[in-house]
Amino acid sequence: MCLEKREGTKRKDAEGNGGSAAIAPKEAAPSQADARETEGELVHFDGTEISFSSHFEADDSEEDNYHVVDYIDTPFPTVEGLLITGEPYPGNEIHVSGYSRNGTTTCRFEWVRYLQDGSVKHIEVAKGPMYIVSADDLDNYLAVVVRSLDDRRREGEFMKCFANDNKKITCHPDMLREIEKSVSVGHASVNLFVLRGYPDAWEPAILEINKSGYSIKLNGPNNGVVVADKYTPTTIINLSAEEPLQFSILGPKGVERYLCVDHNSTGISCSRDTIVLTMRWFVKRAVDKKLGKLKRRGRFF
Structure with missing residues (x-):
């Protein structure tokens, strides 16, 4: 500091x-x-x-x-x-x-x-x-x-x-390795919180992301699937400008799900930016494949 x-x-x-x-x-x-x-x-x-x-x-x-x-x-x-x-x-x-x-x-x-x-x-x-x-x-x-x-x-x-x-902003080497590891296995899972009601009704959940889609499942007494969607050109992962731990996923039906990383998590695999960049990579690959733009494997960052 x-x-x-x-x-x-x-x-x-x-x-x-x-x-x-x-x-x-x-x-x-x-x-x-x-x-x-x-x-x-x-x-x-x-x-x-x-x-x-x-x-x-x-x-x-x-x-x-x-x-x-x-x-x-x-x-x-x-x-x-x-x-x-x-x-x-x-x-x-x-x-x-x-x-x-x-x-x-x-x-x-x-x-x-x-x-x-x-x-x-x-x-x-x-x-x-x-x-x-x-x-x-x-x-x-x-x-x-x-x-x-x-x-x-x-x-x-x-x-x-x-x-x-x-120079342009780049990823920390450790973050990049973590993203590449998730990409190589085609899957990532992280514990976080999902907003279930306003103003601060956050519930523990598990975000599962893979090559073709994602799901959010409650992780507690009220176990259940919040959402399970495939990636589309309208799938957007947004960052909260005010809250460094929060981000949102805009799904194919225009419904936005708000998520928050656990502030007690210290591993780089659980950081908001690692999760967001990994998911954006999967979205881009899936959409490019559907549109016939996918030619070869590679990073976009």
Whole structure:
């Protein structure tokens, strides 16, 4: 984790603050001169909202002694050395860090996915300095756009930084081996939870997936098959953007089943992204076969 706790800060979740995170000084300083000395430190953005205004305010009694600053000629706020840290594999957290310049006090973040067809996807719920890479990022370029603001709410130029050293997002080798193992045997089974009623009526279940279809069976006192379907061109496996453990399966009749991975499961075979990528592979192969597009065996990621 690159989060760094500092004395005198007030923490608040960035998601609830419109994706803003303020620059945290190393220690509180009452004077304007001391505040300038904190500028340029390496900041590990952690989604906190820290008021920096007191560092730039002078006593009313001394206000007349300060000359008026010409903010028109003052450089706009910016962040230098923008960097994304962490291993950018599906299921992993990555973080943004950088050096504050020109009076930067607050930063706003937006994560962007550059798709294979050349289009750009703005990840709506990803508005903080931390992001969890998902199966949806696989084989795409992933970047963060940072906007810097100073204490007068002036906004600097947009800064952009790509994850994975400007290369496409790939699977962790262990995850890839697990997916290939399931593909080679043509079957996978995992214990998880299925949503049976709103708002939080989750019941233990077993998801069985194979080359031609899938089934969800309750695993408890109310044993029974929830659904058993064949793959069709309308079968879609969606990821929850807000909940990193949840995903859904849109079946051939337009019914969407919501599933949640057990948070106590530590094996990579039980991770949400492993399950989703394995199932997407089976769906693609089955649909391509039905449409006569299947020519040879191979991966699509």
